[in-house]
Amino acid sequence: MGLGVAVAVGASPASARTSQAEVCDADAGPYVAAAQANGINLYALEWAPFGPAEMGWETYAPLIQKELGTHCDPSSPGFAEKLAVFQTLHNLPATGQMDAGTFTVFRGLWQERRPFILARIRGECPSPPPIAELAYLTAGEEHAERMTRMARRDVLEAYRAMVATARAEVPELAQQPELLQIFSSFREPEADAARCARDGNCDGVRRAACSAHRTGTALDIYVGHLLGYGVDSTHTHNRRYMSQTAAYRWMVRNAERFGFVPYAFEPWHWEWVGPPQGYAQ
Numbered sequence: 637m638g639l640g641v642a643v644a645v646g647a648s649p650a651s652a653r654t655s656q657a658e659v660c661d662a663d664a665g666p667y668v669a670a671a672q673a674n675g676i677n678l679y680a681l682e683w684a685p686f687g688p689a690e691m692g693w694e695t696y697a698p699l700i701q702k703e704l705g706t707h708c709d710p711s712s713p714g715f716a717e718k719l720a721v722f723q724t725l726h727n728l729p730a731t732g733q734m735d736a737g738t739f740t741v742f743r744g745l746w747q748e749r750r751p752f753i754l755a756r757i758r759g760e761c762p763s764p765p766p767i768a769e770l771a772y773l774t775a776g777e778e779h780a781e782r783m784t785r786m787a788r789r790d791v792l793e794a795y796r797a798m799v800a801t802a803r804a805e806v807p808e809l810a811q812q813p814e815l816l817q818i819f820s821s822f823r824e825p826e827a828d829a830a831r832c833a834r835d836g837n838c839d840g841v842r843r844a845a846c847s848a849h850r851t852g853t854a855l856d857i858y859v860g861h862l863l864g865y866g867v868d869s870t871h872t873h874n875r876r877y878m879s880q881t882a883a884y885r886w887m888v889r890n891a892e893r894f895g896f897v898p899y900a901f902e903p904w905h906w907e908w909v910g911p912p913q914g915y916a917q
């Protein structure tokens with residue numbers, strides 16, 4: 637089911653201009669068997685990468701493709717070859733097959749890009765920013781399901797540049813203003829703890845005790861959701877659906893240009909790590 641040549645779906649015109657067509661399929665060669673195995677375990681791998689049991693790794697495929705620098709389908713020999721190179725670089729068996737051990741390395745790379753996580757590993761909990769550093773979202777930036785209305789001013793500026801670019805590059809994002817709206821941003825620690833206690837929706841005490849949203853740099857961005865689930869439902873069906881949307885896929889490929897990094901388990905949660913790399917003031 638691999639594509640003969642990868643099509644850069646959702647890629648920016650700039651990257652489409654500069655990237656060479658990538659050959660993903662091979663009828664023979666060392667990665668055909670690995671590709672077949674990936675085509676199966678993409679849906680069938682039984683594992684628990686973030687604690688709860690999951691089936692398959694389709695939800696994480698866009699982030700993995702981005703990390704490997706490939707647009708090849710996850711079930712193609714071209715993808716398996718890139719994965720084998722990654723595995724070699726990280727002292728893993730170069731099977732070209734996705735597995736829990738390889739994912740642990742990807743997850744570690746992604747988590748290390750989040751200063752908030754590094755602080756938590758050091759046993760710290762970042763302080764909220766001074767109120768003067770916060771600014772209000774505009775009405776058009778607030779999602780109907782919003783929980784909060786403020787974020788750090790510099791983060792909002794980066795967000796605005798990102799959304800303008802996304803809507804210019806992907807017609808679907810321009811036509812549906814709800815996409816990329818913010819449903820949670822700065823959350824005052826005490827209010828967050830009270831909300832967790834009230835709703836019983838704390839995702840464990842850890843989130844109640846110290847959420848990334850206290851920093852004013854975390855944004856929950858609407859990328860679409862599966863009917864019948866909440867905009868921040870961590871149900872595997874909902875997260876798998878989100879991972880396929882145009883909004884999420886554009887974010888995976890482009891958000892870092894604006895200083896945002898993902899949290900792989902929550903397709904809507906992005907943290908600004910600035911300074912922005914890819915937009916001129």
Ligand SMILES: [Zn+2]
Nearest residue numbers: 854855856905
């Ligand atoms: Zn969040």
